[in-house]
Structures are given as structure tokens and as C-alpha cells.
Amino acid sequence: MRENYRDRAVVIRSYDFGEADRVIVLLTQNHGLVRAVAKGVRRAKSRFGSRLQLFVNLDVQLYVGKNLATISQADTVNYFGARLIEDYERYTAACAVLESAERLIYADGDGDPYLYNAVVAALEQLQTEEPTQTLDAFLLQAMAHAGWAPSLFDCAQCQRPGPHHAFHPAVGGAACHECRPPGAAEVDPETLHHLWLLAHGYPTDPTNAQRQEGHRLARAHLQWHMERNVSALQVMEQ
Numbered sequence: 001m002r003e004n005y006r007d008r009a010v011v012i013r014s015y016d017f018g019e020a021d022r023v024i025v026l027l028t029q030n031h032g033l034v035r036a037v038a039k040g041v042r043r044a045k046s047r048f049g050s051r052l053q054l055f056v057n058l059d060v061q062l063y064v065g066k067n068l069a070t071i072s073q074a075d076t077v078n079y080f081g082a083r084l085i086e087d088y089e090r091y092t093a094a095c096a097v098l099e100s101a102e103r104l105i106y107a108d109g110d111g112d113p114y115l116y117n118a119v120v121a122a123l124e125q126l127q128t129e130e131p132t133q134t135l136d137a138f139l140l141q142a143m144a145h146a147g148w149a150p151s152l153f154d155c156a157q158c159q160r161p162g163p164h165h166a167f168h169p170a171v172g173g174a175a176c177h178e179c180r181p182p183g184a185a186e187v188d189p190e191t192l193h194h195l196w197l198l199a200h201g202y203p204t205d206p207t208n209a210q211r212q213e214g215h216r217l218a219r220a221h222l223q224w225h226m227e228r229n230v231s232a233l234q235v236m237e238q
Helices: 088-104 113-125 131-146 189-199 208-226 231-236
Strands: 004-017 021-028 033-038 056-063 069-079 166-168 173-175
Touching: 004 033, 004 088, 004 113, 021 056, 021 088, 021 113, 033 056, 069 113, 088 113, 088 131, 088 231, 113 131, 131 189, 131 208, 189 208, 208 231
Parallel strands: 033 069
Antiparallel strands: 004 021, 004 056, 021 033, 056 069, 166 173
């Protein structure tokens, strides 16, 4: 008899599988990243309807398979897509949340309730909050959870108290004049303060220039640690 379990899960992405099926990539609350087959979902009269689309938070029952799980039941808990798909900036920010989460999860099968809850919270906040700040808050908090938090006040190299005017992911964030490496970005200390507030969940009211600069720094720090680009973040810069 095959093992089965129920879990909460956010749909991260999907791709076609066979003639009528689709593989749904799920970020689950207690089982990490799961790839599961939804049988017959591409048929017009699929029993799943539209429940397995992007930006849906599900209560799902899964059967464990050798390579792929199988979705036997899925009930919608929250659908965040209606607001997101009508606003391009919110949509791309939400896609960046999902793509980053897939890269940040440690390994298949390892539960990470913190990351799951952070993704759900970010998708909910993207319904109403400023999208770039919401995304950056998620990225900073998720990076801290993964052990990649940038230093945003003290020098990341020598711990000299800030504020400082340079930032480089290779040294861990903010850098003093003596530790500043070649290629470090010249930054407004108020931008680093804005990022610190986001990272710790406090309200912040930056200028547009500080918001844009902060987003570039958060994006650069994430992609340096991942050693690869996040496609949705690249789209946001176009």
C-alpha cells in the first residue's frame, strides 16, 4: 500500500507530462519541495478544475511515488492570483517570490514551515502593499533564514560600526572605507537603513531612489549567493 499524507502547499510552477497530465511543483509546509503528478488535469472536465494553477495555496493529499508523488485531492485554501494577474508589477514580484523560494529550499523532502509561511505571507501582502518593498522584505528575511543575511550597518569584514557608504555581496554586505573591495557599489546609508527595516519587519517610507537602490542591492546579494540569476528578477529590471 502506498504511503500518503496531507499537507498545505503553494503551487510554485507546473509543466506538461504525457498527453493529459501535468507535474505540479509544490512548496509544502512540512515536506519541502514536492513534484507531483496531477492526472488528467489538462482535460476539459478535470476533477481538479483550476485549483492547481499558479498563486494557489492548497490543502493537498499526496501519494508517495518512486520519482514523483501523485495528487489525489486538492482543496483551495487561498487564491492570490486574481489581484496579481491584473497588475504586471505585482505579478512579476509574486513570480520572483515563488522562483526564489524554489531555489532557497534546502532539499526535497525536508520540511521548511518558515519558508512556506513566508511565501504565503508575501503573496497575501502583494495584494495591497507596495510590490518591490514586499518582495525585498521577503528576499531579505528568506536569505537570513538560509544563513545569507547581508550586513546592513556594521562593516561585514571588520565589524566597524556604520553607517557605511559601500556594499558588496562578496564581503557580506556593507563595507567600511578600509575593507571596501574593488567593484563595491557606492550606496546611500539611508538605503541600507531602509533594507534593515525591511529585514526586521518594520515599516519604512523610502524615497523612490532609495527603494530602487535597495532592490538592486537585495537582488545582487541573493543572486551572488545562488550563483545564478533569478529569471523573474531579471524581468523586473527590464
